[in-house]
Amino acid sequence: MALRTAGSVLVVFLWSVAVVLSQNGWSVTYTTQSICTLKGSTVEMSCSYTYPRGYTVTTTLWFSEMHDVENYVSLLDDPDYKGRVTYRSDKMNGHTLTITDLRESDSATYKFRFIANQTRGKYFGSPGVTLSVTDLQVKVTTTWWSTTLTCSTTCTLTDNPTYIWYRNSTIVQEDSFPSYTIYLQTDDSFYCAVKGINSPAVLVLGQDGWSVTYTTQSICTLKGSSVEMSCSYTYPRGYIITTTFWFITNNAEGNPVSLE
Template identity: 75%
Template sequence: MVLRTAGGRLSLVVFLWSVAVVLGQNGWSVTYTKKSICTLKGSTVDLSCSYTYPSWHKVTTTFWFTKKYAVENYVNLRNDPDYKGRVMYHSDKMNGHTLTITDLRESDSATYKFRFITDQTGGKHTGDPGVTLSVTDLQVKVTTTWWSTTLTCSTTCTLTGNPAYTWYRNSKIVQGASSPSYSVYFQTEDSFYCAVKGINSPAVSVEGHSYFHVTYTHQRICTLNGSSVDISCSYTYPSGHTVSETIWYTKGKLNEAPQILSPGYGGRVVYLGNMQSDSILRITDLREEDSAEYKFRFRTDQTTWEPTFPGTTLTVTGLQVKVTPATVTEGQKVTLTCSTTCTLSDNPNATYIWYKNGHVTNQSISLFLNPVSSEDAGRYSCAVEGHEDLPSDEETLTVTCEDV
């Protein structure tokens, strides 16, 4: 009756309303919490979404991706070597899903999409357009007028969440929880840098490079126990000075005095570089107790200059085999993981060599035994590919028989 009395125009309205109800009840969708995120290199980010699907489907697979090589050839971020060891998935009972990426790099800048698959034929859906992630670093830009100098903590995109900026002068806070700009109304040879959530920019001198300045190549280095490392920097000084001595040292802990690392120190230290504008401290046969902050100072024919801003923080890590679960029963799924206390700087996507009773058995981040049997019992160790001479300690895997 309604269709007959309403005429063609009302019939069309009723039809469209019906379609909207069907789609609302049984449709596919992915809703992202944020469409774009800008965050800092070295930090951690969470990308989250919620999704819907027809009620008679059951979701069997969920994953995030940035790369698609062909039809149905999506690269799950967990399997992408560019993200090895840096990706975690979290899901909840309300069809929510979160991707966590740690130790962010500028190369992680991309569009991230969520995809899920159900148990029904054709039950596949990708959430478009995804989340655009931009990864940037901090840089201090210097603007000078005749009455003042303004320092600006600069990024290539606007950081998400309006974070607080902290300004340091010679490693001491001069302006905290404030704006990305800081003004100086006097001439000084002091160095300044900014920080956001514990991540620092390189330090700059207000007077520029005509004055004393040191720039470290890396803020942080993580490397293996027993390996070698190069800690490097470049430096400038006023014209007319000649460098007469260069010194590397570790920052003293608490009341301890700084430890000078002269060439030949302990037979493990070598100085490299041209001694006029750059220097490299090479330490061999590294030990975990070598973990420290390393700094550089130099002496000219006219003065000795020591920078007060942060140097390079070195972390020396060993390898450890972790067995999950701790108690292993025959028939279970067991995972052996080769872990470090930090991400290796020179090999963040390392491949690990696995040994059983001293013999090579596999190459992967983790070793999966599913199901485990009594034949899998033995002594397991791991090593980073290319550093097979620096294996972990052995971990004994004991497999108990399942109770009948």
């Protein structure tokens, strides 16, 4: 079942706590120190910088790793970010880094560096911006009268996102609160997404305390590569799980057959 959330991309804009570190007229001011956002979204990190009179800045760049004392690799030249990074500057010495199609491997600390046209005219600002990229998970809490589904992430999402819950293909809740409660037993399918993210929602299938939560519903990858699919499951008290396996549904017999 294909579902689309409102909008196509979530861009995280932050204008909060500024960090200023200066040395003899050199400084970098970061708009924020930490960002938590979702896999597949777009993020912007901003800073401004100053330098002494008489200098002219010739190079500006963002980096996530320092390879050696004098060799900082710009994200524009890093193959891991190819086609996903843009820089934007303004006349007031402001500079913005944009990364699209975020991956969990993009979680890192990013710093801004600029180079001037004179000897010793090189500076980068610390501590930088710490980016955490997470994926949606669903936690299931069951009591004898209700089941609560909660959209969960490994860090607290920045910018107070709106969580969308679907019952089958119908939106049943849009709220900044990440949980949705069901008071009657049902065989319906439930999907959780964050508004503005054009990515697969999390699927939960529930029946009498039984549920399976898949981390994602669709994956596109290359022939010959490796892939990981993950899920979590719940079951009623009193049962003991003796067997778990994955299967495909397009086998010739039409019956579940373990992939092992």
